Every structure is written in C-alpha cells, then in structure tokens.
Amino acid sequence: MRGPDPRSIVGKVPPPERHVPLIVVGAGPAGVAAAIEAARAGVEVMLVDEHPVDNDMMAMDVPLCFGQRMDGSVRNRALMLERVVETNPDLAAAHDAGVDVQLGTYVWGAFVNGPAVQELPVSMLGLADDRRSWLVGYDRLIVAAGARDVLLGFPGWERAGTLGAGGATALLTRYRALAARRVVVLGSGALALHTAELALEHGVEVAGIVEVDGRLRGDAALAKTLADRGVPFLLSHTIQSARGRTGEIESVVLVSVNRDGSPVAGSEREIACDAVCWAVGLVPNVELLHLVGARLRFVSQLGGWVPEVDARLRTSVATVFAAGDCVGFHESRLAAPDIARAEGRAAGRAAAESLGAARGPEAETRRRVAAASAADEPHGYWRSWLDSLIAAGGWEVNVCQCEEVTRRELVETKPPRYLAWRSSQMSARSLETLLRDGPLNQDQIKRLTRAGMGPCQSRRCREQVGLLLARAADTSLDRIPLPTFRPPIRPLPLNVLWPADEPAAMREEWVSWFGIPTQFSPHWTAGMAIDEPTAHTRLIMSDE
Amino acid sequence: MAGMARTNGASVVIVGGGVTGLSAGWWLARVGVDVLVLEKGIVGWEASGRNGGGATHVYSPFGLEEQRLWPQMDELLGYPTEYQSCRIGIALSETQLALARRWAEIGETRGFRWELLDRRQLKELVPIVGDNAIGGTYLHFGGHANPQRTVQGYAWALQDHGGRILQHTTVTGLTQRGGRITAVETTRGAFGADVVVIAAGPQTGAFADMLGAWLPLAPARVEMVATEPIPLMRVGGVAGNGLYGRQTLRGNLVYGGGPHEWINVPDMTTPDHANTPLVRSLARRLAELLPGAAHVRLIRSWSGLVENTPDGLPVVERLAQPDNVVIATMSSVGFGLSPAVGRAISELVRHGRCQFADLGALALGRFADTPRDWRERAGWAAASPAIEAAAGGDD
Numbered sequence: 001m002r003g004p005d006p007r008s009i010v011g012k013v014p015p016p017e018r019h020v021p022l023i024v025v026g027a028g029p030a031g032v033a034a035a036i037e038a039a040r041a042g043v044e045v046m047l048v049d050e051h052p053v054d055n056d057m058m059a060m061d062v063p064l065c066f067g068q069r070m071d072g073s074v075r076n077r078a079l080m081l082e083r084v085v086e087t088n089p090d091l092a093a094a095h096d097a098g099v100d101v102q103l104g105t106y107v108w109g110a111f112v113n114g115p116a117v118q119e120l121p122v123s124m125l126g127l128a129d130d131r132r133s134w135l136v137g138y139d140r141l142i143v144a145a146g147a148r149d150v151l152l153g154f155p156g157w158e159r160a161g162t163l164g165a166g167g168a169t170a171l172l173t174r175y176r177a178l179a180a181r182r183v184v185v186l187g188s189g190a191l192a193l194h195t196a197e198l199a200l201e202h203g204v205e206v207a208g209i210v211e212v213d214g215r216l217r218g219d220a221a222l223a224k225t226l227a228d229r230g231v232p233f234l235l236s237h238t239i240q241s242a243r244g245r246t247g248e249i250e251s252v253v254l255v256s257v258n259r260d261g262s263p264v265a266g267s268e269r270e271i272a273c274d275a276v277c278w279a280v281g282l283v284p285n286v287e288l289l290h291l292v293g294a295r296l297r298f299v300s301q302l303g304g305w306v307p308e309v310d311a312r313l314r315t316s317v318a319t320v321f322a323a324g325d326c327v328g329f330h331e332s333r334l335a336a337p338d339i340a341r342a343e344g345r346a347a348g349r350a351a352a353e354s355l356g357a358a359r360g361p362e363a364e365t366r367r368r369v370a371a372a373s374a375a376d377e378p379h380g381y382w383r384s385w386l387d388s389l390i391a392a393g394g395w396e397v398n399v400c401q402c403e404e405v406t407r408r409e410l411v412e413t414k415p416p417r418y419l420a421w422r423s424s425q426m427s428a429r430s431l432e433t434l435l436r437d438g439p440l441n442q443d444q445i446k447r448l449t450r451a452g453m454g455p456c457q458s459r460r461c462r463e464q465v466g467l468l469l470a471r472a473a474d475t476s477l478d479r480i481p482l483p484t485f486r487p488p489i490r491p492l493p494l495n496v497l498w499p500a501d502e503p504a505a506m507r508e509e510w511v512s513w514f515g516i517p518t519q520f521s522p523h524w525t526a527g528m529a530i531d532e533p534t535a536h537t538r539l540i541m542s543d544e
Numbered sequence: 545m546a547g548m549a550r551t552n553g554a555s556v557v558i559v560g561g562g563v564t565g566l567s568a569g570w571w572l573a574r575v576g577v578d579v580l581v582l583e584k585g586i587v588g589w590e591a592s593g594r595n596g597g598g599a600t601h602v603y604s605p606f607g608l609e610e611q612r613l614w615p616q617m618d619e620l621l622g623y624p625t626e627y628q629s630c631r632i633g634i635a636l637s638e639t640q641l642a643l644a645r646r647w648a649e650i651g652e653t654r655g656f657r658w659e660l661l662d663r664r665q666l667k668e669l670v671p672i673v674g675d676n677a678i679g680g681t682y683l684h685f686g687g688h689a690n691p692q693r694t695v696q697g698y699a700w701a702l703q704d705h706g707g708r709i710l711q712h713t714t715v716t717g718l719t720q721r722g723g724r725i726t727a728v729e730t731t732r733g734a735f736g737a738d739v740v741v742i743a744a745g746p747q748t749g750a751f752a753d754m755l756g757a758w759l760p761l762a763p764a765r766v767e768m769v770a771t772e773p774i775p776l777m778r779v780g781g782v783a784g785n786g787l788y789g790r791q792t793l794r795g796n797l798v799y800g801g802g803p804h805e806w807i808n809v810p811d812m813t814t815p816d817h818a819n820t821p822l823v824r825s826l827a828r829r830l831a832e833l834l835p836g837a838a839h840v841r842l843i844r845s846w847s848g849l850v851e852n853t854p855d856g857l858p859v860v861e862r863l864a865q866p867d868n869v870v871i872a873t874m875s876s877v878g879f880g881l882s883p884a885v886g887r888a889i890s891e892l893v894r895h896g897r898c899q900f901a902d903l904g905a906l907a908l909g910r911f912a913d914t915p916r917d918w919r920e921r922a923g924w925a926a927a928s929p930a931i932e933a934a935a936g937g938d939d
Contacts, residue, residue, distance in 0.1 A: 002923040008764075009803040010927075013821055109823070115815030116765045116807055116847065118927035126821065135821055293816065403794075415624055415693070418793060425622035425704055437699075438711040444586055447593070447692040450794065455772040455843050487819050491772065491841040497827035506825055510786045512801040514764070514876065519856025522603040522650050523905060 006505075007515035009119045014501040016124050016137035020046045020100070021355055023125060023138040024348075025107050025288060027051075029337050030324025031144030032090040033344030034351070038142075039097040041352035041360065046100045046136065048107055050490070051174060052080035054130050061456050062490060063285075065149040065164030066171060069275055071179040077104070077130075080175060087174050105129055108497075109487035110141075110291040112317075123292070123319065126487065133497045140319050140351045143289055144344060147282035147303060147325040150378075150463045152385055155393045156242030157276075158401050161249030165195045165279035172202045180275035184208045184252050186239060186385075189217040190331035192279035196226055199277075206231045207273045210254055212238050212261065212388045213381070218331075238388035240268060242276055252276055261388035280385060281378040283463060284326045287485040292320050298478040300377035302328025304463070305482050312350035313343060319354075323347035330376070379467070379477050386467050399468060400461045402454020409449055410465060411472040416450045431472050440473045442466055442483040452483070455491050553736030554580035554708065556893055557728045558743060559715045559751060561585075563592035563691070564878050565743035566698035567886025568870075570621070572893060573707035580737075581702065582730055584714040588695025590745060590814060591848035592879060594768065596788040596800055598781075599880035600631050600686025602651045604858075605901045609884035611656070614687055617883055622704065623697030626690035626793050633681040634666065634673060634784035634833055644681040644784065656685035670782050672774075672836025680784065688781045688790040691879050698882075715744070718754050724868045725755075739893050743872040746809045746851040748859075752871055752908075759859060760914050761851045761873060762924045763809045767819055768800035769826045770844040774837060785833040787826070797837060799830050806919070808926040809849065819845045850876035854914055854922065860885060860906045862892040871908065 004010040024035040027049035035047040050063060055074045058066045074080055084103060085091055095101050109126030111117075122137040149164020151157070161180065163171075165187075171178035183204055185196045188211035196206045209226070214236045216223050227233060237254050240263065244250035256267040282303060286296055289307045294315035296305045306328045307315045314321050323343040325333065333339055349360050389397075395408035403416065413431050415421050434445075442465060445451070451465050452458035458465070462483065470477050488497065513519070556572055558565045561583025572579045581587075599614045601607050617625045633644035648658040661680040667673050669682065699709055710732065717729035718740065727734045742751045752759035773795030780791035789799030802822055809815070823845040831838040853859060853875045863869045870892045874881060888898040919925045 002921060004925075005806065005923040007803060008923075009805045009820065009822065012803050109819070109821070111820055112818075114818055116849070117805065117818045117820055118807070119805055120820065124821065126824070133824060416794065419624050419626065421624040423622045425700065426624070429700060437703075437709060438586060441586060444589075448696060453844075455841060457843055484817075486844050486846055487823055488842055488845070491843045493839050493841050494771065494827040494831040495838040497824045497842055498831055499821070499824040499828060502825055502828065506803070510802050510825075510829075512783075512786045512788050513766075514804055514852060514856060516852060516856030519852075519875070519877070520603050522653065523605045523607075 006509045007511050012503055012506045012509070013120055014135060014499060014503055015121055016135040017501060019122065019137035020044055021138070022046070022140045022142065022351055023048060023136060024142045024144060026144035026146055026324065027088065027091060027101070027103070028144060028146050028324055028340065029090065030340040030344035031142070032094050033341040034142045034144055034323050034348035035094050035099045036097045037345040037348030038352040039099045041349065041357035043352045043355055043357060046102060047094055048102045048105050048127065050104065050106045051170070052077065052084050052104055057490070060491060061167070061460055063148060063459070064167035064170055065151055065162070065278070065460060066167040067163035067275065068160035069163055069178055069180045070171060070175070071177045073177045074175060083176055084174050106490045106492065107288060108133070108490045108492055110288050112292050114293055128492050128496055131496065132500060133492065134501070140321070140355055141292065142321045142323060142347050142351055143326055144322070144324040145285035145288060145326040147284050147329040148459060149278065150281050150283055150382065151278050151460050152382065152389055152464050153397045153399050153407070154239045154241060154389050155397055156244070156249065158398060159242055159244050159247055159249045161275045162242065163275055163277045165191050165277060166282060168195055168277045169198060172198050172204070178202070178204065180204060182207050182273045183275040183277050184210060184271060184273045185277050185279050186210050187278065187280035188213070188223070188233065188235070189280070190219065190334045191281065193218040193222045193226060194334050195277060195279045196231060197222065200226070200229060207271050208232045208234050208254070210237045210239060211235045212257060212385050214259070238263070238385070238392050239276065240392040243270070249274055249276060255392050257388050257391070261384060261391050263392045280382060281331070282325065282329045284329055286326060287489040289315060289320070289322060289326070290482070290485045291487060291489070292317050294320055294322070296482060299328065300379045300478065301330060303330070303378060304477070313347040314350060321347040321351050382463065383467055383471065386464065386471065399464055400451040400454060402456050403450040405449050405451040407468055410445070410451050410468055413445055413448050415448065431469070435473055440469055440475060440480050442469060442480055445469060446483065457489070457491060552733065553727065554578045555737070556580070556739045556741060557582065557735050557737035558741040559728060560742065560744035561587040561699065561709060561711065562590060562743060562745050562878070563588060563695050563698065563882040564872050564874055564885055564889070565741060566695060566702060567882040568741055568743065568872070568889035569707050570698045570702040570705070571886045571890035573702045573705035577894070579702070579707040580735060581707065581709040582713045582715055582728065582735070583709065583711045585814070586711055587699040587709060588692065591850045593692045593695045594846050594848045595691050595879045596768070596798070597688040597691050597790055597879060598788055599627070599688055600683065601877065601880050602654045602656065602685065604881055605903060605905065606881045606884035606888065608654060609887065609900055610881050611685060613883035614689065617689070621697040621701040623693070623700055625694040625697055627687055628689070628780050628793070629687040630779055631683040631686045631781040631783070632669060632779050633683070634670065634677050634782060635680055636676050636678065636785050636832065638678070640784060641679055648681045648683055651683060651685050656683070658683045669779060670777055672834045674835030676832065676835065686781070690792065718751065720866060724866045739868045739870070741870045741872065741889055741893065745873070746849050748851065748871065748873045755863065755866060755869060757863060757871070757908060758911060759871065759873070759908060760854055760911050760918050762806055762919050763849055763851045764804040764806050765847050765849055766800060766804045767802070767822050767826065767845060767847045768798065769823050769830070769842055771797040771837070771840045772843050774840055785829050787829050787833060797830060797834070797840065799826060801829065802826060806924045806926050814849060817847045819847050852876050854911065854918055858885070858906050859908050860888055860892070860903055861908050862896060
C-alpha cells in the first residue's frame with residue numbers, strides 16, 4: 001500500500017491563520033448583540049464586518065446597490081473607518097466586552113467538510129481586506145449578514161443614480177457620503193417611507209414617493225408627516241424611464257398605471273432628480289449559509305430563501321447559527337430593531353452554551369413573523385412592479401447590466417449578443433422548448449443567456465431574473481430551485497486572494513491534471529501499467 | 545438497427561446525459577437511429593458542462609478525429625460551441641518550457657505545425673504576460689470551446705434529429721434476459737432497448753458491476769475559477785504554469801488545475817459541489833501566469849466530479865457479454881474528445897466496431913488483473929471517515 005497520492009489535496013490545505021471558537025459575521029444590531037452575549041458568557045469571539053468597503057467594490061454595487069452615488073470621501077479609508085465606528089455605538093460596547101472586532105474585512109468564502117470535501121483540517125472562513133486574504137477556523141459560526149437590495153430595471157437604470165434602499169441608507173448614515181441632492185423613492189411601504197424620512201433628515205430632497213399599488217403600503221401617519229414636509233406621493237404610478245445627457249440620471253419620467261399595470265396614455269410626467277431609490281423590499285443574505293450547507297427554504301413573507309432555524313436560531317448545520325435580517329426580512333422589522341438584537345442575543349447565548357458556557361436565563365427567542373397574509377408577500381408585490389415596468393418600458397431593457405442581457409433575450413433564452421449567432425435551429429429554441437425538457441432552472445438559463453454572470457455577482461438582477469422567468473413560465477419563484485452561490489462571494493482581485501500561507505507541497509506537487517503517468521502518453525507509445533511516474537512521463541505531467 | 549420504436553423505449557437507450565452520452569446520441573440520431581438519453585439531473589450539468597473546454601488531445605486514439613471535427617461542430621450541430629482554434633503555452637521556467645515543447649512535439653508527430661516563441665513574441669501575442677515568462681509555444685492546432693454551450697448544443701441537435709432526452713430520470717437497474725439487456729429501469733419506469741450505452745461518468749463503474757464487468761473507477765473532485773471579463777486577447781487559448789483553461793469569448797479568464805480530491809460517490813446521487821481554499825492557489829497561479837491581470841477580480845469558482853481509471857485512459861468498448869452494451873468513460877478527459885468519441889460510440893452501436901480509430905488499448909480487459917483494492921494500493925482512496933469526524937462535526 002502506498003501513502004496518499006502526492007498530487008491529491010491531502011496535506012495541501014493551509015491551516016487557518018487563526019482559530020477562534022466563535023465567529024460572528026455582520027456587525028449590524030443582531031451580529032453585535034450576538035457577539036456581546038457570547039463574549040459575556042466567556043467565549044472568545046471574533047466579529048467580522050465588511051464595512052467600510054472600498055470605493056471599487058461600491059462601484060460594482062457590492063454588497064449593496066450604491067448606484068455610483070458615493071462622494072469622494074469614500075476613498076479616504078481612515079475617515080470611513082472612523083465614520084463606521086462612530087455611527088455604530090454598539091461596536092464600542094462589543095470591544096469593551098472583549099470581542100475582537102474586525103472591520104473592513106470581507107467574508108468571501110466558507111469551507112467545510114462534506115460529501116465531496118473531506119480534507120479540510122477544520123471548518124474555515126475565507127477573509128480578506130484590500131490587500132490580502134487569509135483563513136480563520138471556527139468551532140461555531142453565527143451568520144448575521146443582513147439583507148440586500150432588490151432592483152428592477154427600467155430604461156436608463158444603468159445610469160449613475162439608481163440605488164437600493166440598503167445602499168442609500170448606508171451612504172446616508174454609516175458613510176455620510178451620499179452624492180445625491182434630490183431622490184425619487186420607488187415603493188411606499190415601511191422601507192420606502194423610512195428611507196425617505198432618512199433622506200430628508202440628511203438634507204436630501206425627496207422629489208416623490210412612487211407606488212405602483214393604488215394604496216399606500218406603509219404607515220399612514222408617517223406618510224402624512226412626509227407629505228406635510230412637501231413630499232409628493234404618486235400612487236398607481238410607475239417609472240417609465242430615467243433620462244440624462246451623460247451617464248447620470250437627471251430626471252425620471254413617471255406614468256400613472258391602470259389596475260392591470262398598463263400605463264395611462266398621456267399621463268407621463270418628468271421629474272428632475274439625480275437619484276432613484278428602489279425601496280420595495282430587501283432579500284436575506286444567505287450566501288454563507290448556502291456555502292456551509294445549511295438547509296434553506298423559500299418563504300415569500302420573509303423575503304425569499306431563508307435558513308431553517310430552530311427556536312434557538314440554530315440552522316440545520318449544528319455548528320452554525322443565524323440571526324437578524326438574514327433569517328428573514330419583513331418590513332415590520334424596521335420599526336422594531338430590538339427584534340434583531342433579541343435574536344442576536346439568543347443566537348449568541350445558544351452558540352456559547354453549545355461551546356460549554358453555563359446555561360443562562362431562557363431568552364425570548366421566538367421570531368416574530370408579522371401577521372401573514374398574501375398581501376404581505378413581497379414577491380407578488382415585486383411582480384406587480386415588474387408588470388408595470390414591462391408595460392411602460394418594454395422588453396428591450398437590460399435585466400442584467402453586467403452582461404447586457406435584455407428582458408427579451410432572457411425570456412427567449414437567446415445566446416449572448418457578442419456571439420452574433422444565428423441559425424434556424426437556434427431561432428426555434430425558446431424558454432418554451434426548454435420547459436418541455438424539464439422544470440425551470442435559473443442557473444441553467446444563466447449559462448445560456450449569461451444573465452447574472454457578471455462582476456456584481458447577480459446582486460442587481462438575481463430577483464428580477466427569477467421573477468421574469470417565473471412570469472414567462474407561468475410559475476412562481478418558490479418552485480424554482482435556489483440559484484447557487486459560489487465562492488468568492490465578494491469579487492476580489494487575484495492578487496488579494498493570492499495565498500501567502502500556501503504550503504510548500506502545494507507548489508512542489510502541483511500538476512494541472514491528476515499526474516497519472518500514462519494519461520497523456522501518445523497512444524502510439526503508451527504503456528498501461530499502474531506504476532510510479534518514470535522520468536519521461538514525469539516530464540509530460542509535471543511542470544515543477 | 546431494427547428501429548423498434550416503442551412508446552416506452554428506444555432502439556438505443558443512453559444512460560447518462562453528459563457530454564459523451566449526448567454526443568453519442570447526437571451521432572446516432574443524425575443517421576436516423578431512435579435514441580433516448582436518460583439523465584438523472586440536467587444535461588451536461590456536471591463536469592461535462594464545467595471544465596476547461598480544451599480541445600487539444602492529439603495524443604489520444606481519438607485525437608486526429610477531434611482535430612478534424614471541432615472546426616465543423618458549430619455547423620454540424622446548428623448551435624454555437626464558441627470553438628476557437630490554436631493554443632499558446634506560456635512557460636515560466638525551463639521545466640515548463642520543456643513540458644510545453646513536449647506537447648507541441650506530440651502534435652508535430654501527428655503532422656501539426658507549431659512555433660517556439662521567445663518572450664518578446666509571446667508578449668506581442670499575449671500582452672498581459674510578464675517578465676517572469678521565459679518563452680512559450682504557439683500551436684497551430686488544437687483549440688477550445690465553451691462546455692456549457694456545447695453540451696446544450698449536443699442535446700438540442702439530438703432532439704432536432706428526432707432523439708429524445710429524459711431529464712431528472714435516474715437509472716436504477718438493467719434488465720437482462722437471454723444474455724442481453726432488454727430494458728433500463730428508472731425512477732420513471734422501465735424503457736426497453738435494443739442496445740444500451742452506459743456513459744454515466746463516476747457512476748459508470750456501478751453499472752458495469754450490475755453487468756458483472758469489472759471497471760475500476762475512482763471519482764475525484766476538481767476545481768476551477770473564473771474572473772470578470774477583460775479585453776479579448778488575440779488568442780484566447782492561453783495556458784501554462786500548471787493551469788488549464790482559456791479566455792472565453794466574453795473575456796473571462798477561466799482556469800483550473802492543482803490538486804484533486806479522491807472521493808466516494810456511494811450511490812446514484814451527486815454530492816453538492818463544494819470548493820476549498822484551493823481557489824486562492826488558483827488565483828495565485830493565474831496571477832503568476834498573466835501578471836498584467838493580477839488586479840482582475842475573481843467572481844466565481846466551481847468544482848466538478850470526474851472519474852479516473854487506474855491508467856487514466858478511457859474505456860470505450862462494446863462488451864462481449866451482454867453483447868448489446870457499450871460502456872464508455874473518458875477517464876476525466878471527455879469534453880474536447882467528445883465529438884470523436886461520440887462518433888466512435890455510434891459506430892460501436894451500429895457496426896460493432898469503430899471504423900476510424902483502433903480502440904484496442906481502451907478495452908476493459910486491461911483491468912482484469914487489477915485488484916479490487918487498487919484505490920488503496922495506488923493511494924487514490926477517499927479520506928477515511930475518521931478524518932471526516934475529526935473535522936468539526938457539521939451535520
């Protein structure tokens with residue numbers, strides 16, 4: 001018997017640079033509360049948060065949709081770090097509780113053993129800053145990664161100035177770096193009203209709150225306050241286009257819609273603004289949970305795919321917990337940030353106890369899911385927005401900005417334009433013919449059309465691609481499998497990911513393909529034995 | 545072929561909708577054979593649709609046919625494969641240069657043309673090469689294609705010729721009667737067949753087992769990475785430094801290489817695709833290969849399952865017993881050779897022998913004396929459960 005194949009991964013995975021008993025990902029209310037709770041229970045905790053993210057990342061709308069509306073101050077990393085700390089007083093409390101707080105640090109991967117991977121020494125996260133990447137091992141993980149923006153396309157949405165509520169809020173508060181003076185808010189629910197209020201507080205004019213629905217979806221009292229401050233409300237309206245002479249948004253054209261979402265002819269009105277903010281909902285950030293193998297399920301009322309958690313916020317993976325908006329986002333949570341904190345404390349306590357900390361007082365851990373009704377399901381609401389946008393803006397609108405795939409090209413499953421491919425066979429293929437062969441699969445259509453394959457890692461289009469496909473296939477999103485997430489879940493440069501800690505064996509035994517001595521031997525000279533590589537075959541296989 | 549079209553069966557049933565099975569099915573359908581492909585998931589979903597896309601395997605018995613067919617594939621299929629011809633090998637060391645030359649010389653032996661490049665010539669062709677490169681090779685043969693688009697092209701073209709594909713259909717057994725397979729049993733009922741082609745990737749060994757044939761196969765996981773797009777290079781088929789891959793026509797750099805992990809695939813399911821920190825080492829290798837792209841962002845990675853025979857060579861054979869079965873595994877090198885091997889399989893099905901290549905070296909019989917514990921002996925066994933248990937206890 002021989003030792004393990006020297007060209008296999010055995011012995012080549014670098015040990016983590018550090019090992020901490022508990023890593024908490026995300027320093028929002030839930031994450032900070034979790035970290036503090038666990039630290040107070042005596043656990044060594046590392047709390048990681050990517051903010052402040054650098055300008056280049058923001059420019060790609062990662063992790064939130066910033067819509068190119070960052071001012072120059074975001075290039076000053078030291079200043080941004082100061083602001084992030086200053087605007088989140090909980091961080092100081094975490095630090096005082098002994099938590100190791102790592103800001104400006106991306107979590108780009110999670111690596112765990114499973115059916116197809118068994119050679120990892122421990123479960124690890126891949127971390128990175130602007131300069132380098134490293135691995136940290138953990139015994140327990142709490143994911144408090146929050147929620148991200150939902151954007152829908154309209155003609156001109158590629159112009160600078162199309163933001164998401166999450167991106168706008170981050171620029172207004174944490175970064176204090178919003179480069180917009182006059183914003184149109186799309187949506188009228190709690191998220192939209194809250195975003196509008198925040199904008200006004202920070203001296204940004206709100207040129208209109210636009211709602212495709214015939215009714216105000218958020219709190220009437222708050223809406224009245226906003227209206228009293230001069231904010232126009234445009235119910236039964238949609239956005240027809242954004243205009244501007246350069247690559248910037250300078251105005252939007254709004255149009256009133258009939259009950260079926262179709263535009264009312266002649267009702268167009270142009271409103272000057274330099275930003276449009278989508279505030280129709282947020283989607284839980286489940287990338288990391290997916291990578292660690294936690295079971296996810298689709299619950300529309302919670303924003304889509306969410307982890308299955310028990311009463312103590314433990315996921316289906318015994319070592320991984322989840323808390324805050326990534327367990328499920330609902331607009332009612334905006335009014336009660338204490339819910340997220342309570343979840344964080346519960347997860348922190350549960351994680352600490354699973355590591356041997358003394359059992360504490362039973363925390364109130366039951367998540368409060370707001371009164372459920374079909375009207376609360378954001379996907380139906382997004383669908384009405386989408387219908388109105390299609391009716392007003394047509395099919396020749398990019399759904400995927402990175403790859404420039406239009407709505408039409410997506411639902412007709414056309415190969416990308418740069419191939420300039422035409423054939424009668426290809427013309428006969430469509431989503432309809434694809435559906436005859438099997439159920440709708442967003443990843444499959446992504447491969448064919450490239451929608452969602454760009455550098456923003458589908459942050460701007462994942463939901464609208466799903467919604468459009470479901471609409472075209474006459475099905476619903478819950479019936480489409482979760483499109484996968486792959487590391488790195490943040491787009492990082494090669495020279496940042498470059499491992500400084502690579503074991504020598506990785507370089508010494510590196511082969512491009514298996515290193516089986518006979519695999520690439522010319523067939524007219526081939527030998528067939530299972531044997532050690534000869535000097536000759538070694539030359540064929542190995543470049544070291 | 546009797547062409548016995550049955551509602552619940554086909555003249556030829558192909559087990560496995562990977563690139564080998566699809567190509568075989570397409571070649572058969574082209575000549576009017578009633579063919580049915582059974583696929584447990586989506587066509588080309590595993591390593592067939594996620595690989596380096598290389599089409600430069602002139603060392604293989606299928607090599608000349610591979611070179612002949614690829615330039616025609618777009619037209620033959622009627623769908624885009626994104627095939628691009630020629631390859632450039634970049635060497636960062638004398639050993640790497642010797643390896644690149646060796647590949648080139650194997651091609652030369654078969655009558656193909658190549659040039660040795662010095663650093664200046666290399667930089668003219670590939671401006672993002674760095675001063676760490678010592679030279680390279682320019683192969684005026686070989687090439688690469690887009691695996692995802694190609695597998696879908698095979699599947700669609702097969703259907704255009706009247707062939708059928710059943711996705712989400714797992715084969716659970718093979719019915720034998722009178723020394724022949726008469727039907728293929730699946731999760732969606734049994735399908736009668738005159739001839740059965742088994743091209744089931746890592747699971748091919750398990751099917752051979754059902755037929756009493758010994759096909760030693762070791763499944764393994766391999767990984768690749770993809771960057772954001774960069775401006776198109778004159779030749780996209782650029783590789784070296786222990787990496788295989790290409791620049792896609794969209795501009796992404798897509799590369800793989802480095803250590804594999806031997807694993808077990810216990811049944812007919814495929815474990816979730818998972819990556820390891822190897823993605824960082826791939827990033828490093830790529831930044832070394834193309835220093836002018838070191839700032840480019842990595843946006844994706846993936847892993848795929850492939851299978852290897854003990855000698856790393858394919859098995860493509862029409863069995864003697866039962867005599868209506870063709871078994872095919874490409875031993876982890878299937879995509880580029882798929883146009884040729886599909887044609888070979890179609891000939892084995894129709895004529896009992898391959899007319900354009902001698903497949904003698906690829907017969908199953910060569911493993912008759914391979915011991916059952918060959919994986920352990922070769923060091924190719926999957927990690928012991930003890931390692932798994934020690935690794936953290938995630939459930």
